[in-house]
Amino acid sequence: MRLVRALITNHPLANIAFVVVILMGLLAYGQMPREQDPEINFNWVNVSTTLPGASAEDVERRVTNPLEDAIRNVQDVKFVVSSSREGVSNILVRFRDIPVRVFDKRVNDLRREIQNKANAELPAETLDPEIQEITTSNGFPTAMVVLTGQADDEPLRAAARGVKEDLEQIPGVDQVLALGFQDPELLVEFSPPALAARGLTAADLARGLGLWFRDTFAGKVETQGGEWLVRVSGATPDPELLAEFHLQRPSAAGARVPLDAVAKVRRGRDDPRQLASLGGQPGVMLSVNKIGYTNTLELVGRVRDYLERKNAVLAGSGLELVLADDQTVATREALGIMQSNAIVGLLLVLVTSWLFLGSRISALVALGVVFSVMGTFVLLDAVGFSLNVSVLLGIVIVLGMLVDDAVVLVEAMYFRMERGMPALDAALASISEVGLPVLAAVATTIAAFLPLMLLPGIVGKFMFVIPFVVTVGLTVSLLEAFWMLPAHMVTLGGRAISRSRTQALRERWTHRLRVRYTRLLIQVMRHPSAYLGLAFALFLGAVAAVGGGLVKFQFFASDPIRLFYVNVDMPPDAPIEETLRQTLAVEERVRAQLREGEARSVTALAGIKFTEMEPLYGDQYGQITVSLNPAAPEVRALDDIMEGMRESVTQTPGRARISFLKISGGPPTAKPISVKVRADDRAELRAAADAVKAIVARIPGARDVVDNDTPGRNELSLRVDVNAARNAGLDPGLVARLVRLHIDGEVVADLRDRGEKVELRVRAEPRTVAHIREILDDPVALPDGGTTTLGALLVAEERESLGLIRHWNLRRAITVEADLDKDKTDTLAANAALRAGWEEIRARYPGTDLDFSGELDDINESLDAMGPLFLLGVGLIYLILAAQFRSYFQPLLILVTVPLAFTGVTLGLLVSGNPLSLYTLYGVIALTGIAVNAAIVLIDAANARRAAGLSTLHATLYAARRRVIAILMTTGTTIAGLFSLAFGLAGKSLLWGPVAASIVWGLAFSTLLTLFVVPVLYRLFMRWGFETAP
Secondary structure, three states, rough: OOOHHHHHOOOHHHHHHHHHHHHHHHHHHHHOEOOOOOOOOEEEEEEEEOOOOOOOOHHHHHHHHHHHHHHOOOOOEEEEEEEEEEEEEEEEEEOOOHHHHHHHHHHHHHHHHHHHHHHHHOOOOOOOOEEOOOOOOOOOOEEEEEOOOOOOOOOHHHHHHHHHHHHHHOOOOEEEEEOOOOOOEEEEEEEEEHHHHHOOOOOHHHHHHHHHOOOOOEEEEEEEEEEEEHHHHHHHOOOOHHOOOEOOOOOOOEEEEHHHHOEEEEEEEEEOOOOOEEOOEEEEEEEEEOOOOOOHHHHHHHHHHHHHHHHHHHHOOOOOOEEEEOOHHHHHHHEEEEHHHHHHHHHHHHHHHHHHHHHHHHHHHHHHHHHHHHHHHHHHHHHHOOHHHHHHHHHHHHHHHOOEEEHHHHHHHHHHHOOOHHHHHHHHHHHHHHHHHHHHHHHHHHHHHHHHHHHHHHHHHHHHHHHHHHHHHHHHHHHHHHHHHHHHHHHHHHOOOOOOOOHHHHHHHHHHHHHHHHHHHHHHHHOHHHHHHHHHHHHHHHHHHHOOOOOOOOOOOOOOOEEEEEEEOOOOOOOOOHHHHHHHHHHHHHHOOOOOOOEEEEEEEEEEEEOOOOEEEEEEEEEEEEEEEEOOOOOOOHHHHHHHHHHHOOOOOOOOEEEEEEEEEEOOOOOOOEEEOOOEEEEEHHHHHHHHHHHOOOEEEEEEEEEEEEEEEEEEEEEEEEHHHOOOOHHHHHHHHHHHOOOOOEEEEEEEEOOOEEEEEEEEEEOOOHHHHHHHHOOOOOOOOOOHHHHHHHHEEEEEEEEEEEEOOOEEEEEEEEOOOOHHHHHHHHHHHHHHHHHHHHOOOOOOOEEEEHHHHHHHHHHHHHHHHHHHHHHHHHHHHHHHHHOOOOOHHHHHOOOOHHHHHHHHHHOOOEEEOOHHHHHHHHHHHHHHHHHHHHHHHHHHHHHHHHHHHHHHHHHHHHHHHHHHHHHHHHHHHHHHHHHHOOOOOOHHHHHHHHHHHHHHHHHHHHHHHHHHHHHHHHOOOOOOOO
C-alpha cells in the first residue's frame, strides 16, 4: 500500500506518464500499417509447374505424380490437393498447425524435394516449378491495373512489360502477375512440302539453327598493340538477318538451301494463355500483390501516383493505364465501420458514466479509456501488428470493459467522498476494499479470452488477434485504474464531485434505484423456489430453442466485398479467341444492366477463371470482373445488382454456360457441401460422382449442385509405328520430335534483346485443316532421298481427353459441391443427409470412398476445439475465484452466471433472427469471463458483511443494495461500448456484428438475472451450511 500511496501522491509522475503514453499511442496508431484482415500465413504452399503442350493425362503422369512422390518425404503435411490440366500442374500442400520456425523448415524441405525431383525425373521441356506460400497478402490482389490500347499489338505488349517492371520496383510490392501478356518470339515457320522437296526435315532445320544461332566467345589474342577479344556473333533479333541463314543438306555435300526458301521468318509472340479487355479495348491486366505487413492504403496511393505520372507520358500513344480495382475501398470501408462504431461506443460509454457519476468523474473515466486504448496501440505496434478489422474489433469489445475496473473503484471513492472522506483516504480505502475483486474480475475476463488464442485452424489464426488485443487492453486498464485514476481524483479532491442540481437529481434517482431494487429482491427471496424455477425454465427453453431448430445454424457469416464475377464457361474445344468474343458479348449485357455510378470498372478476361479457392486456367474459361463503388443509400446492394442482371446475362446467345460468383471477407471457406469422391477407376469414379450429385440434389435447400470434372478437348492420340519408322530409316524418337515440330514447334535457342528474353521457335506455318488427320499428310524427307508422310510412320486414334484431373491426398477425385438455402437447412444437417444417402448405395461402388470437406472442415476443427477451450476457460476462472474467495463452492455459485448468459444470447438470437454462427459461439465463450464480474463484486461484498457479523439475509441484502449501482454501471458501459457494432448504428458488419450482439444480449440478460438469482442462491446455500470465505 505504501507503493500505491507514493504513486498516487506523485502527481507530476502520473501526469507525465499519462501524456507520454497518449503521445506514443497516437504515434503508434498513425504508423501502424492499414490492412483489411490480419496478416496470416495459412500454412498453404502452392507448387505450380508448366509442361507446354501436354494434355491433362500427360501432366498427371509426367509431372504431378512424380512431384507428389517427392511430397511424401516431407513431414507435417495435413493434406495434398492437386490438379492436372492442359500444360499446367498445380499442387496445394496444407501443413498442420505447427510453429512458425518448424513451418519454415518444412517449406525448405519441400523446396528441396521438389527441386531434386524436377532435376531427376521431370521432362526436359518442363519449366521450373514455382513454389509460393499463400497468405492474406498474396491470396487476393492489392490492386488490379489494366493497360489498354487501340490494338493488341507490339506497342501494347512492350509498354506492358515496362509498366510491370516499374510496378515491381514500388516499395511494398511483392510481385506483379501479368494476364494477357505474351512473351516475344522469333518465329521460323517452315513449309513442310518445301523442306521435303529439298531433302530436309524439320529436325534438320531445328538442329542447324540451334548450332548457328548463338554467340561464341573465342577468347583473347595477344598482338603487338595489346590484347584483343574474339567473339563470333550468331544470335540476332533481326528477322531479315536471320532469313539469310543457309541450311546444309545432309545427303548432298556442299549443297546449301537458303532459309527463306523453305520458311518465313518474323517477329511474333507466343500463343496467348490469357486475353484481357477493358471497355471493349484489348489490354493487359497487371495483378499487384503486396509484401506482408505493408500498409495497403499507402501502397495503393503510390500505385495511383505512378499511374498518373505514366499516363502523362503515354498521352498521345493510344495507351492508357486504369486502376480497375484495389483493396483500399474495401479496407477503408471495413476500417471505417469499425472506427465509427468505436467512436459511437466511446460516446455511449461516456453518456453511461455521466448518468451515474457526473460530468467531472465521467471525464476522468473517458481519459482513462483513451489512456488504455493508446497504451494498447503502443504494445500492438511494438510486437508488429497491423491496424485491421480484427484489431479494431478487439478495441470495440474491450472499450466498455476498460472502464469496468475503473468504474468499480471510482464508485467506491465517490461513495466515500460524498460522505466527507478526504480524496486520498477515499482512494486508499477503496483500493483496499475492492482491489482484489477488481483484479479477480479482470483476471476472469482475461482467462475467458486466453484460451481463444489456442483456437486451431484458419479460423483460429484469423481471430487470434481479438483475444490478444482484449488481454493487452485489460492489462493496461489495471494500470490506469489503480494509478492514473486515483491520482487524478486526489488532485481534484472535493472538486471531483459536482454540487449542481443535476448532481442532486443523480443522487436521488440512484438512491431510488437502490431502494426499488432492494424491495424487488426481498420479494424474490420470499418465494425463492418460484423465481429460481422460472430462471431454470428459461435456461431449459434456451436449450430447447437451440436443439429444436428455432435458432438457425449458419457457421460462417461473412461481409460481402463490393466485387463479383460473371463466369463464362465455354465448351472444351473453344479456342481462346472465341472465348474472349463470347465474354465481351456477355460484358455488354452486364454493362447494360448497371446503373450510372454503380460500377467502378468492368474487366473481361479469357483463359483464366478465379474461384473462391484457386484460379482455373484454360482456353475455355472466361470471366468478367465487376468492381462496384462503395455502398451508399442511393446505390443498390450487391445482391440486388446481381439478381437484377442475372436473367438477361444468362440468356446471352452463344455456347457459354454463364454463372455468378461473389467474394466475401473473413476466413477463406469453401461451399457448405463439398465432398471428394475418390476412386482409382475412372469409370467408377464418374458414376459414383453422378450418384452423389443425385443425393445432394434431393436435400431440401440444396442448389447449384456441380462437380469439378471438366471434359477435355478432342484428342488425336498418336503412337510411333516402330517398324515403319525403321523401314524408312528413321529413329522412332526423331519421328515423335517431328510431330512436335510440325504442330506446336520447338524453342531451339534464345537471346536477350533490350533486356528482354526472346526465344527462337521453329514450327510449321500456321494452317487450318478441315479434319484433324490432315496434319498427318505432311511430307517427310527420308535419308535415302525419298519422301513419306507423318501418317505412314504413326498409328492414330481419335478420342476425348480429360480436361481436369484432380487428386485428393494422392488419389484421383471428383469434388461435388453445392450451396445451401440456410432458411431450409444447415451445413451439418445437409452433410448428415448426404452421408445417410451414400450408405444406402455404397455397395454399388466398392472402390470408391467419400471425403467430406469445405465448410465442414473448418467447422469440425473449430467446434472440436470449442468444447475443450470452453472448459479450459471455465477451469481458469474457477481457479482464480477459488484463490480469491478461498472456497470450493462459491466459485461454482458465481459460475451460475454462465448458463444465464447463454440464455440471454439465445433470447437475442430469437428476437433478432440472427443465426447461431461460429462467431456467435466465439462471443459466448468470451462472455463467460465478462458475465461473472457482477457476481464476483456481489458475493465479495456479502462475504465482507458476513465477516463483520451480519446475518446471511442482511449481509446479502446490504451487499446487493451497495453494489447494484456499480454492477449496473460496469454492465452498462460494456454494453454501451458494443451496442453500436451489435446493432449497426455506425455501419453493419455481418462478420463481427454477431460477436458484439451475442455479448450485448448475453450480458444484459445475465446481469438482470444475476442481480436476483445469485443473492437468492447465496442465501440458500449459506443457510444450508456450505463453506464460506473466512
